Amino acid sequence: SSPCDRPVPPTAGLSHDKWEIHPHELILMEELGSGQFGVVRRGKWRGSIDTAVKMMKEGTMSEDDFIEEAKVMTKLQHPNLVQLYGVCSKHRPIYIVTEYMKHGSLLNYLRRHETTLIGNMGLLLDMCIQVSKGMAYLERHNYIHRDLAARNCLVGSENVVKVADFGLARYVLDDQYTSSGGTKFPIKWAPPEVLNYTRFSSKSDVWAYGVLMWEVFTCGKMPYGRLKNTEVVERVQRGIILEKPKSCAKEIYDVMKKCWSHGPEERPSFRILKEQLALVAQTLT
Numbered sequence: 001s002s003p004c005d006r007p008v009p010p011t012a013g014l015s016h017d018k019w020e021i022h023p024h025e026l027i028l029m030e031e032l033g034s035g036q037f038g039v040v041r042r043g044k045w046r047g048s049i050d051t052a053v054k055m056m057k058e059g060t061m062s063e064d065d066f067i068e069e070a071k072v073m074t075k076l077q078h079p080n081l082v083q084l085y086g087v088c089s090k091h092r093p094i095y096i097v098t099e100y101m102k103h104g105s106l107l108n109y110l111r112r113h114e115t116t117l118i119g120n121m122g123l124l125l126d127m128c129i130q131v132s133k134g135m136a137y138l139e140r141h142n143y144i145h146r147d148l149a150a151r152n153c154l155v156g157s158e159n160v161v162k163v164a165d166f167g168l169a170r171y172v173l174d175d176q177y178t179s180s181g182g183t184k185f186p187i188k189w190a191p192p193e194v195l196n197y198t199r200f201s202s203k204s205d206v207w208a209y210g211v212l213m214w215e216v217f218t219c220g221k222m223p224y225g226r227l228k229n230t231e232v233v234e235r236v237q238r239g240i241i242l243e244k245p246k247s248c249a250k251e252i253y254d255v256m257k258k259c260w261s262h263g264p265e266e267r268p269s270f271r272i273l274k275e276q277l278a279l280v281a282q283t284l285t
């Protein structure tokens with residue numbers, strides 16, 4: 001059965017806190033990757049459920065605030081969102097347990113499969129549409145991602161693409177990542193109002209979504225190439241936008257450009273974006 005129709009395993013653990021997962025219910029397997037936040041390993045939950053387990057290095061996130069938020073996040077359920085199953089918070093490091101996506105990040109997937117993907121506009125557009133569906137769900141629930149990019153989307157079987165780590169950015173302690181002046185802040189995915197006032201909204205997620213579309217249609221190129229963050233900030237504030245990717249239809253680039261409208265209120269909502277992209281898909285494929 002496809003992952004969509006498999007019911008989401010009940011996050012009801014043995015304890016009364018249904019978002020709490022008992023470590024003895026988890027079998028940890030191979031490492032999937034790591035970063036300044038810690039290590040991610042594949043896992044099996046209750047013997048059969050495939051999971052990814054993020055072991056958050058101490059000091060990387062405000063854990064108590066995150067654990068509080070995890071209760072809300074486990075309720076966000078959609079076929080294009082990486083499901084948070086729960087957390088192991090009774091020990092350190094805390095574990096963040098989500099559904100497993102077997103092809104890894106969308107960014108690496110695009111780069112790894114560039115030769116087969118570059119001419120397949122229908123498939124690239126479908127990936128973008130799947131992300132817009134997950135984001136339209138978050139928008140409907142007034143949930144802001146704050147770090148939408150191809151690196152934070154994941155690919156599963158049958159080219160399923162899901163949005164991951166929504167809202168996680170709020171709990172990262174490293175102010176190199178959280179402040180817009182920091183070296184790790186995702187400047188290239190940020191609109192003017194975030195660069196100037198760190199004013200996040202679903203419309204700043206829409207700007208980032210436009211950059212994600214650009215990443216998809218360039219099969220994982222770095223936006224603005226090797227330009228320094230200060231040069232990108234200057235261009236964005238002057239209204240200079242990313243150029244049309246070679247293998248991208250004009251109609252698709254037109255949608256990207258709407259996502260990069262200078263004022264947040266001029267940008268379409270994800271609800272509208274989803275519909276516009278479905279129309280473009282009909283005319284193109």
Ligand SMILES: CS(=O)(=O)c1ccc(C(=O)Nc2cccc(-c3cn4ccnc4c(Nc4ccc(C(=O)N5CCOCC5)cc4)n3)c2)cc1
Pocket residue numbers: 032033034035036037040051052054082098099100101102103104105154164165168169172177
């Ligand atoms: C900015 S921050 O808040 O500090 C932050 C930074 C990083 C992260 C984070 O989760 N990073 C991260 C790093 C590595 C793997 C993950 C990561 C998270 N996941 C959640 C669900 N599934 C996965 C998954 N799956 C993978 C990853 C790699 C492979 C793999 O080895 N492949 C090679 C062969 O072809 C297939 C693919 C397979 C499945 N990898 C997540 C989260 C938050």
